[in-house]
Amino acid sequence: MKSNQGLNFDHFGCQTAYKDDYGYNQAHAEGAAALKALPGVTIVEEENVPETVDVQKTMESMINLDGATLIFPTSFGYFDPHMLAMAAKYPDVQFRHCGGLWQEGKNPANTGSYFGYIFQGQYLNGVAAGYTSKSKKLGFVAAKPIPQVLQNINAFLLGARSVDPSITCQVIFTGEWSLAVKEAEATNALIDQGADVITCHVDSPKVVVETAAGRGAFVCGYHANQSPLAPEKYLTGAEWAWGNVYTDFVKKAQAGEKLGNFVRGGLKDGFVKMSPLGPAVPAEGRTKFDATLDEMMTGKFSVFKGPIKDNKGNVVVTPDKSYAEDAIELESMAYLVEGVVGSTA
Amino acid sequence: MTVEANTSAIAIASQQASVVRPILEWVARGAEPVVISCGAILIGLALFSIFILVLGKSPAALFQLMYTGGFGSWFSIQNSLSRAAPLLLTALCVALPARLGLVIIGGEGAVVLGGVAAAAAALPFVGTLPAFLVLLLMAAAAMLVGGIWIGLAGFLRHYRGVNETISSLLLAYIAIALMNQFVEGPLRDPASLNKPSTTPLPAEYMLGKIPGMDVHWGLAIGVVACIISWVLIEVTSYGFAARIAGGNVRAAQIQGLPVGRLIVGFTAIAGSFAGLAGMIEVAAIQGSANASLAAGYGYTGILVAFLARHNPLAIIPVAILLGGIDASGGLIQRRMALPDATVLVLQGTLFVVILFCETFYGRFKIFNPDLWKRSP
Secondary structure (H helix, E strand, O other): OOOOOOEEEEEEOOOOOOOOOOOHHHHHHHHHHHHOOOOOEEEEEEOOOOOOHHHHHHHHHHHHHHOOOEEEEOOHHHHHHHHHHHHHHOOOOEEEEEOOOOOOOOOOOOEEEEEEOOHHHHHHHHHHHHHHOOOOEEEEEEOOOOHHHHHHHHHHHHHHHOOOOOOEEEEEEOOOOOOHHHHHHHHHHHHHOOOOEEEEEOOOOHHHHHHHHHOOOEEEEEEOOOHHHOOOOEEEEEEEOHHHHHHHHHHHHHOOOOOOOEEEEOOOOOOEEEOOOOOOOOHHHHHHHHHHHHHHHOOOOOOEEOOEEEOOOOEEEOOOOEEOOOOHHHHHOOOOEOOEEOOOO | OOHHHHHHHHHHHHHHHHHHHHHHHHHHHHHHHHHHHHHHHHHHHHHHHHHHHHOOOOHHHHHHHHHHHHOOOHHHHHHHHHHHHHHHHHHHHHHHHHOOOOOOOOHHHHHHHHHHHHHHHHHHHEOOEOHHHHHHHHHHHHHHHHHHHHHHHHHHHHHHOOOHHHHHHHHHHHHHHHHHHHHHOOOEOOOOOOOOEEOOOOHHHOOOEOOOOOOEOHHHHHHHHHHHHHHHHHOOHHHHHHHHHHHOHHHHHHOOOOHHHHHHHHHHHHHHHHHHHHHHHHHHHHOOOEHHHOOOHHHHHHHHHHHOOOOHHHHHHHHHHHHHHHHHHHHHHHHHOOOOHHHHHHHHHHHHHHHHHHHHOOOOHHHOHHHOOOOO
16 A cells, blocks of 8 residues: 555544544544545554654654655644654654644754644634623633643633623633543533533533533534534634645645745634534624634734733733734743633643 | 383383473473463454454454564564563553552553652753763652552552552542643743643753664663562562462461561552653653653553563563554554554453453363373
8 A cells, every 4th residue: 555656645643532533633634634635645644642652653654664755743742752853863754743833943954843823713713602692701621721722712702802891701721632521521610600602622622512512502613613513502613724734735745845844824824714603693793703704814813912911910911012823922822811710720 | 021021111111201291290380371371362363353354354464464563574673662661660560569469550650650750850960960870860769759659559458448459540540630730830841832841851861772773771671670570579588478468368467477568568669660661751752751651551551461460571572562562553553444442452352351261270181280190
């Protein structure tokens, strides 16, 4: 099955979840599937690789036994030290990691990282939630208090507050990327405390979406489209569009062009997309949602625009500041904005 | 034929028998575990083949791939060996207490805390002490913490009557929570943004590779630990006392053996090996302590120990075999489009069949010279 023409393309999945998880891994698997349509590309995939020496050996095995020339490791922990070690050992193979922060001069030239400004999608989720919520209380089930998750929580509430500044959002951190029982408990706890729209940032939103919809709450999706799980309760969702990103990488590699090392993009770049609005979003909300989406597509919309205070009362974005989505400051976010009930530590 | 000649012929025959028979007896006794274990593995593979056939795939192609991926080339062998390395130590964490009749399944906890302790112990000395001393300190810290953690399960068992299987498992969850608390809190490197970790070890402080191989020193350390454990169990009086206590606690107590100290001591030694596995994971692979430490080595170690019948020397080949199965898992996914759980099904099948085949010990006359017909 080893391809003897064209390019071998590898993708392998995250540690704890599966390709049909309605989440992070499904989004990547859909992206990889888009490549199968390209001529001269062979894809080999491996899922559920633990973040240890297994990762290095899996990459080596793909290189040695399958002839892979471009590898996409998609779990956070694969970047350092595993991908970096393999990149040093196999300088002719290209490595592009999802979510990592590639640094010029520090990381090898045959490596890179790509990610998307999906917090823009969470802002739009917030807009839809703001128009739909009756209790003015939202709920967020989050994995870990790290910058990429905090961006999403903050953007979700800022989106909702653009509709009604009295809205609050309670966050519960489960501590793990994939911990179904705690995700269900957290969802129930949020609803018990009055939240009527729930969203999340965990590997697989399936449990959160089903639990929330089962309790009668509305949901906003994340990672992939979860509307089939709760067609009536699903408002919209922030989805990855990895198919575009992977196709771009592979076409460049086939043409012999240099691949980007630090690749980022948002809604307007086609890295991120929104699920279609669900039936529960009122007409007024649809108009505002579309208007905000259009503005984001021009690249001129700033989600994190001062003045913003954190939920301890400190000013974190001064009134004169307005961060574009690619502002490097956002990549080290460590606060929850005013109106978010919860704590990062 | 004269009577004398006849008797001398019998004498020669019985003389021959007295030479041959002990050898045969020795072979028969020694063959029992080998034949039963290998038989069990064959039965397990046969059952697994049925499973693969039901999925509509060819078992022959799969076993061919497993061989290619696990042992078919020097690269594959090194792949298997590096996966086997941590299993040697985590299997000892199960095997040693098992000789005392204890079922410890929480080695994962000692692995993650050992890793955190090693990373924490290294931090103040990086840059001031030579690498060798720092690594020794890391190992000592990891073994101490791992030993305390599993020793605690032994202590609770003997002095408070708490079931060690449950307590060690629950302690593993507490250990993972503690690790998360440490690496996300006091020990966090502020530069580790989206993957909270401790400050990474500089490259020159890392545990290197065995010369001529792409396998880190953890493999050699694990093999040495298995040999030391075998000596401890089979040769020393301490190990003898432990086996007595494992066979019958009441009898051991009546004999005046210090059962409490044996239990706490053996669980602590077992935990220190698992802690050492955590240190090696940090010093040879990760470079820092983080959530990746909970990679399941502690749990795979249970499987290895049971397959090896808690014999520390048998752990070495079994760990390599499981390392090979693990190494081939990726190839099976990629070439046959089978899910990653395929090799877990195989491991689980083997586990159950081997446990079942334990009941065959002593059932076959051929392995039991005491039941053989007496020679004339």
